[in-house]
Amino acid sequence: MEIRNIAIIAHVDHGKTTLTDAIMRQTGMFEENMSMDTNTLEKERGITIYSKNTSVFYKDTKINIVDTPGHADFGSEVERVLRAIDSVLLIVDAQEGPMPQTRFVLKKSLELGLKPIVVLNKIDKPAANAHEAEGKVFDLFCDLGANDEQLDFTTVYAIGRDGVAMLELDDEHKSLEPLLDTILKEVKPAEANADLLLRTQPFNLAYDNYLGRLAIARVYEGTMRSGDTIYIKKPGGETRSGRINKLFTFQGLTRHEVKEAQVGDIVMVAGLPDIYIGETICAESDQEPLPAIDVDEPTITLDFLVNDSPFAGREGTFVTSRQISERLEKELEVNVGLEVDFSTPERFKVAGRGELHIAILLENMRREGYELQLSQPHVITKTIKGKLHEPFEEMTIDIPSEFQGNVIEKMSKRGAVLKNMSHHHNSLRLVFEGPTRGFLGYHRHFIVDTRGEGIMSSRFIGFRPHVGAIAKHATGSMVSMATGKVLAYSLDNLQNRGTLYIKPNIGVYQGMVIGNTAKGNELWVNPTKGKQLTNIRAAGSDYKIFLTPPQIIGIEDGMEIMKEDEYLEITPQSVRLRKKDLKAP
Secondary structure, eight states: OEEEEEEEEESTTSSHHHHHHHHHHHTTOOOTTOOSOOSHHHHHHTSOOSOEEEEEEETTEEEEEEEOOOSGGGHHHHHHHHTTOSEEEEEEETTTOSOHHHHHHHHHHHHTTOOOEEEEEOTTSTTOOHHHHHHHHHHHHHHTTOOHHHHSOEEEEEETTTTEEESSTTSOOOOSHHHHHHHHHHSOOOOOOTTSOOEEEEEEEEEETTTEEEEEEEEEESOEETTOEEEEEOTTSOEEEEEOOEEEEEEBTEEEEESEEOTTOEEEEESOTTOOTTOEEESSTTSOOOOOOOOOOOOEEEEEEOOOSTTTTSSOSBOSHHHHHHHHHHHHHHOTTOEEEOSSTTEEEEEESSHHHHHHHHHHHHHTTBOEEEOOOEEOOEEETTEEEEEEEEEEEEEOGGGHHHHHHHHHHTTOEEEEEEEETTEEEEEEEEEHHHHTTHHHHHHHHTTTOOEEEEEEEEEEEOOOOOOOOOSEEEEEOSOEEOOHHHHHHHTTTEEEOOOTTOEEOTTEEEEEETTSSOEEEOTTOOOOOOSOOOTTOOOOOOOOOOOOOOHHHHHHHOOTTEEEEEOSSOEEEEESSOSOO
């Protein structure tokens, strides 16, 4: 049986997972209520976070499909997958056209010599313009240095939600067969180097309660058999032996145990408890390892610390330095875009691809019962030719034109430079370039400034000379000077000073940040103070208390608004801001 290996890549929310689900439904590999996004956080947020495998069978051909994330913070998930496949489906929204992450994933694909198939999705949108979007995609290919063969890409038009695809816009909307036929025609069958010795490389890891760690890998050469003794080689040449206990291939989203896997297939291997992403599984100890899987370096860093607040240990199950260290070591096995420095006890320096990248890790940890606190995120700087450099990003913003003045003003204050402005259907598209640290914490303000009608996305464009100081915080912190239970009477008096982060009847401690102040100065207050009661009643002395709903802080919110002298305390049930020094000045 011939095998085709493809990955589906696109900007966030352009329809990758929906189209993958539709392909499984078309080929009979789909069950009711099934979706590629199986993780709880993926379902809650409506985005793909982790790369996942599936396979479908069409016209006596097995098509292995890898669904990848679209958010820039999870770019490492895409980078490690592209080495294991033979072509990509580049999904582009027919209304929005190419977006920042489209450029990122396409660039990686072209550099590996892959010839993408372009799928213009969502052509049923009211403002969709497939011909204009196709022209912009061609321009993007040219900008990224595509060769003549890559520029001669095939375009398929689709409505992923309805499960239909067409080779021409005027064709009848029937099914996804035109897309599947295009895959068989344009994607080369996996090379059948069955006579060579076994070489395969894991690009993902999974875990099973009974089998332990599982390696997801492509068989590049030879045949892999269950029960064989193999050798695992690191990119540097270090070798150790192992044995394949069980071998699985994919059928839809389920794994199917096999005795052997043919060359070109994507398999799941059990029995190698110490296998890592990027290592090479060989049949002989003297074989050359496959090239290492390289990913772009992290851009932000922050510290994970043991929680030492007055409320420490009340909610978490795993609270010690050793437990946090073990969890981070486990995360490094599968999260190749993450870096952790374990050199300092009780304080681990963590580097990631962005705020969302770190926030997802923290959200998973708190749901598992971990309790910790973290410092303010900082960008990673470099010294190049004696000068300090920092990471820069290109920010693409789509907004109604009435909000442009406010957005441009806020972006310029954060060190961003407007590079391009164009009308895009019924909205205005602004393209900025600026330092990453200027964009940290802006998303929350952007939602308010555009009344939720704006779309903002970014991509990393490299290290450039440091631009100096950037003033981002226009508000100060409102800090509790007392420990106890919050009273509505006190909050009624405090809500006029700024925005509150807490509700009545919850516990606070001295040094905990309970809100911000509009004037930008730090304010220590007593939210536990009650009304003075007397035995004298006077007309008008009683009045109803009306509290404005507080701004409940989440992990991403806290990372955005926290200041240099503050920690973000994260527990399974609570997210709190606190001062590093809990004592009032």
